[in-house]
Amino acid sequence: MTRVIIVRHGQSSYNAERRIQGRTDASKLTEKGRNDASKVGKALSNISFQAIYCSPLQRAKLTAEIIQSELANTQESAAVQTSDKLLEIDLPLWETMLTADVEQKFAEDYRIWHENPHQLVMQIQDAEGTREHFPVLALYEQAQQFWQATLPQHQGKTILIVGHNGINRALISTALGIPPSRYHSIQQSNCGVTVLNFAGGLGEPVQLESMNQTQHMGEALPSLRPHHRGVRLLLVRHGETEWNRQTRFQGQIDVPLNDNGRNQAQKAGEFLKDVAIDFAVSSSMQRPKETAEIILSQHPSIELDLQDGLREISHGLWEGKLEKEIEQEFPGELHRWRTVPAEVQMPEGENLQQVWERSVVAWQSIVQTALDNQLKTGLVVAHDATNKTLLCHILGLTAENFWNFRQGNGAVSVIDYPNGLDGFPVLQAMNITAHLGGGVLDKTAAGAL
Numbered sequence: 001m002t003r004v005i006i007v008r009h010g011q012s013s014y015n016a017e018r019r020i021q022g023r024t025d026a027s028k029l030t031e032k033g034r035n036d037a038s039k040v041g042k043a044l045s046n047i048s049f050q051a052i053y054c055s056p057l058q059r060a061k062l063t064a065e066i067i068q069s070e071l072a073n074t075q076e077s078a079a080v081q082t083s084d085k086l087l088e089i090d091l092p093l094w095e096t097m098l099t100a101d102v103e104q105k106f107a108e109d110y111r112i113w114h115e116n117p118h119q120l121v122m123q124i125q126d127a128e129g130t131r132e133h134f135p136v137l138a139l140y141e142q143a144q145q146f147w148q149a150t151l152p153q154h155q156g157k158t159i160l161i162v163g164h165n166g167i168n169r170a171l172i173s174t175a176l177g178i179p180p181s182r183y184h185s186i187q188q189s190n191c192g193v194t195v196l197n198f199a200g201g202l203g204e205p206v207q208l209e210s211m212n213q214t215q216h217m218g219e220a221l222p223s224l225r226p227h228h229r230g231v232r233l234l235l236v237r238h239g240e241t242e243w244n245r246q247t248r249f250q251g252q253i254d255v256p257l258n259d260n261g262r263n264q265a266q267k268a269g270e271f272l273k274d275v276a277i278d279f280a281v282s283s284s285m286q287r288p289k290e291t292a293e294i295i296l297s298q299h300p301s302i303e304l305d306l307q308d309g310l311r312e313i314s315h316g317l318w319e320g321k322l323e324k325e326i327e328q329e330f331p332g333e334l335h336r337w338r339t340v341p342a343e344v345q346m347p348e349g350e351n352l353q354q355v356w357e358r359s360v361v362a363w364q365s366i367v368q369t370a371l372d373n374q375l376k377t378g379l380v381v382a383h384d385a386t387n388k389t390l391l392c393h394i395l396g397l398t399a400e401n402f403w404n405f406r407q408g409n410g411a412v413s414v415i416d417y418p419n420g421l422d423g424f425p426v427l428q429a430m431n432i433t434a435h436l437g438g439g440v441l442d443k444t445a446a447g448a449l
Contacts, residue, residue, distance in 0.1 A: 002151060003158040005044065005440070006168050006194040009055075009063040010037040015190060018099045021164075022091035025057050036191040036217050037063040041070025043193065043216035043440050050157035052078045053150065055086040055164060063191070064162035078160075085146035089139045089166035093122050115423075118180035136170075140180050143170035147202040155200070164188075172196065175206050176404050182396045187428045189214050189222045193440055208430060209406045209442055215434040220271060221414050222428045230417040231370040232377045232428075234272065236295070237387055238288040239264035240409040240444070248322055251315030251349065254286045261287070264410030264436055264444070265294035271412065271435035273298040278375040281366050283310035283382045291410070292381040302379075309362025312383035316349025342399035352389060352399040359386045360393050367417055387413070394425045408433045408444030 010033025014021045021027050029037070044067065054064035064080045071077035094102045103110045113120045117136045124133045150159070161171070168188045172178070175196055178185065188194070193216070195209040214222055224232065239261030243250045257265065268291070277299045282292040284306040296302050318326050326334050330347065337344045345351045359382070370378055382390075387407045392399060394415055407413075412435075414428040433442045 002154055002156060002198040002200075004161060004196045004198065005047070005049075005158070006161045006163065006171060006196065007040055007063070007067065008165055008168050008188040008190055008192050009060040009162060010034060010066075011190045012059040014096075020091055020094040020097050020099060020102060021059075022089060022095040023057070023087055024095045026096065027057075027059050029059055029062050033059070033063070033190065034066060037066035038070055039216050040191050040193065041067040044160070045071055045074040046439065047158060047441075048075055049078050049160045050154055051159045052080045052162070053083050053086060053159065054080055054162040055088065055167065056082040056084060057088060057164070060086070060088075060162050060164060064160075067160070067162065083146065083150075085142055085149065086161065086163045086167055087142070088164035089135050089170075090133070091122070091135050092124060092133070114184065116181060117183040136180050136183050139166055139170045140174055143167060143174045144202065146171065147174060151198060151201045168194065172208065172211065175202065176208060176395070177397065177401060178395050182424060185395055185424050185426055186211065187222060187426055188212055189219070191217055192222065192429075195441065206404060207406055208404055210432065210440075211430040212428060213432055213434060213440060214429070215432065216440070221275065221412075221432075224416070230420055230423075231367055231375065233366070233370075233415045233417075234275070234277070234377065234379050235387055235390065235413040235415060236268060236288075236291065236379065236381045237384055237407045237409055237411050238283075238291040238381060239268075239294075241287055244409060246322065248320065249315045249318045249326065251312055251319040251346075252285070253319050256286050257290050261409060262290070262294060265291040267435045267437075268410045268412060269295040269298045271432075272379070276377060277302055277379050278377050279305070279370060279373075280379040280381075281305045281307055281310070281362075282380070283312070283386065284308050285311055285383070288381040288383060292379065295379060295381070307362045307366075309358040310380070310382040310386055311358075313352070313355045313385040314346060314349035316346040318346060318349065338403065340400070341402040352385075352402060355385060355389050356393065356399055359389050363390055363393070364421060367421055371417075371420055391427070391430070394427055396424070406431050406442060408436070408442045410436050410444065411442070 011030045012027040014027035054060045122133045165188045192212040194211045197207045199205040239257045241255040242258045243255045280302050282288045342352050384407045388402050388405045391405045392401050412432045413430040416426045
């Protein structure tokens with residue numbers, strides 16, 4: 001496995017002024033940006049990197065150098081290498097302008113940029129005359145080229161990438177197959193940390209272990225974007241059960257939390273205690289219900305709504321069995337479940353399409369109810385397969401992408417609906433497990449579902 005840790009540069013002067021940066025190199029790190037870069041370095045200092053790549057633009061390069069200096073205090077760390085393939089999105093007509101001015105002066109293009117970013121086109125004058133430039137499509141092509149050139153050089157190693165909001169999103173999206181139309185569906189905060197695990201090269205299996213962690217800077221959750229008038233959902237996977245620990249398939253058998261699971265729920269509750277939660281929903285099964293109740297002990301006025309649509313996948317005849325028992329009784333099926341999950345029908349149980357249909361209906365109704373009642377932030381506690389299915393839905397992927405997402409016991413993901421159910425949702429952060437004591441990496445047990 002090749003582990004890739006992706007960091008966005010620290011806050012820059014243009015970020016603070018709300019200016020469009022693109023490829024201009026006029027923008028410098030602020031004092032906050034430098035301090036946050038130092039905090040990232042400390043958070044990563046127990047990880048050994050074979051290589052460090054960064055954009056040549058000074059805001060990213062200085063962030064990488066500060067991180068590297070913190071790593072060098074604890075280990076012999078790799079030198080920082082710049083790559084033009086990590087340059088920020090190229091928005092030549094907007095660079096250096098205030099976002100508010102772009103919105104006014106290029107109203108129609110700005111609308112396209114938000115609603116259909118892959119369709120944004122700029123007419124560029126250069127030595128060869130006028131040409132059409134598609135900023136988002138060009139960025140995705142650039143990200144693919146970076147992966148194709150870089151991954152083969154570091155098989156089985158760990159590398160660090162320090163880039164920008166746009167290129168980092170394109171790197172994550174091209175790795176997972178998220179289309180350019182969903183460019184705004186994932187976010188990258190300044191000095192946010194993302195972890196990707198590649199089985200091989202681009203196009204081979206890859207897992208998003210976590211995305212946009214900001215806890216190392218003292219920010220529990222990524223901040224809401226300006227103009228956010230929608231709903232934020234905090235999607236949590238239940239705490240550990242004894243069967244998780246044993247890697248026994250539980251599915252719809254109603255196994256309770258174990259002591260570690262209750263402890264994980266307690267820690268998730270402490271992590272979310274200062275978040276203003278307006279409503280809470282859980283799968284009707286015991287393990288998520290208990291997880292939700294422990295979290296809500298910090299929010300005593302909130303009632304818990306239980307929904308059957310969020311229940312775990314029914315594994316049918318696999319339930320209660322260990323992997324080796326399933327392999328004996330259903331030869332080859334576990335391998336298919338791990339490689340082509342959308343094609344597997346659980347014997348006397350469900351397939352992912354059935355989980356998709358019921359869980360997405362429940363999810364959409366949760367969002368709609370919150371919008372109707374003008375509720376801002378909700379807690380949703382469910383299961384590994386349910387959560388992974390919902391993440392595929394949120395990012396415009398299919399059930400084939402099921403294994404692209406990791407969900408640790410007690411982990412928190414953050415999904416925003418800035419424009420109601422009509423607009424695309426935004427995955428702000430995924431699989432936050434820092435509150436469970438593992439640092440940047442997810443140390444929760446990776447048992448069966």
